[in-house]
Amino acid sequence: MTPLAIVALSLSMSTDAFAAAVGRGAAHRPALAQAVRQGLVFGVIEAITPILGWMLGLATANFVQAIDHWIAFGLLGAVGARMVWEAFQPVEAFDPATAARRGVVGLIATAIGTSIDAAAVGVSLAFIGADIWVIALSIGFTTFVLTTLGMTIGSAVGARFGKIAEGIGGVLLIGIGLTILAEHMGWLG
Numbered sequence: 001m002t003p004l005a006i007v008a009l010s011l012s013m014s015t016d017a018f019a020a021a022v023g024r025g026a027a028h029r030p031a032l033a034q035a036v037r038q039g040l041v042f043g044v045i046e047a048i049t050p051i052l053g054w055m056l057g058l059a060t061a062n063f064v065q066a067i068d069h070w071i072a073f074g075l076l077g078a079v080g081a082r083m084v085w086e087a088f089q090p091v092e093a094f095d096p097a098t099a100a101r102r103g104v105v106g107l108i109a110t111a112i113g114t115s116i117d118a119a120a121v122g123v124s125l126a127f128i129g130a131d132i133w134v135i136a137l138s139i140g141f142t143t144f145v146l147t148t149l150g151m152t153i154g155s156a157v158g159a160r161f162g163k164i165a166e167g168i169g170g171v172l173l174i175g176i177g178l179t180i181l182a183e184h185m186g187w188l189g
Helices: 003-027 032-063 065-087 096-128 132-157 159-185
Strands: none
Touching: 003 032, 003 065, 003 096, 003 132, 003 159, 032 065, 032 096, 032 132, 065 096, 065 159, 096 132, 096 159, 132 159
16 A cells, blocks of 8 residues: 555544544543543554454455455445445534443443444455555554544534544545555556
8 A cells, every 4th residue: 555545544544533532522622631541542442443354354365365356445435435424414412421421431432433444444454465554553643643633623613524524534435445446457557
């Protein structure tokens, strides 16, 4: 993968966590230390999940080698399409009382929920032989930065801004999937 593709993938994988963070920040403005801690949780989990998906992809790569580019395209396209669809759904109200009761468990559950798509992307990355360690670190770091930023600016920009970012991330993922398919099919010459 090119450095530009890694940046686009990292931004795409981070947008759903960013959208969740903007929503939380829109409901209540956290202290910077709290935003950094929550960003760290999101970033670490978002870095781990593509590695788990990559390991699953490696385990199955020999069985699907002839169609791996179609699988990568399908997974990236499906995740991207879901993100675009989510971007057009109404913004859910954030309930600080519910979030406070859930505490760390709620934070981790939200981080895992927003990183499931990264596992699917990890499967795709195994099929194309991408350097998972560089990509996982890039995704984790980008998620940490964007989630921390989302928490701190959420009250100023509102939750809808996060939805727009998620839609853009989905379009980027679909584009990456199309590029992988076009390269493997020889359409790019």
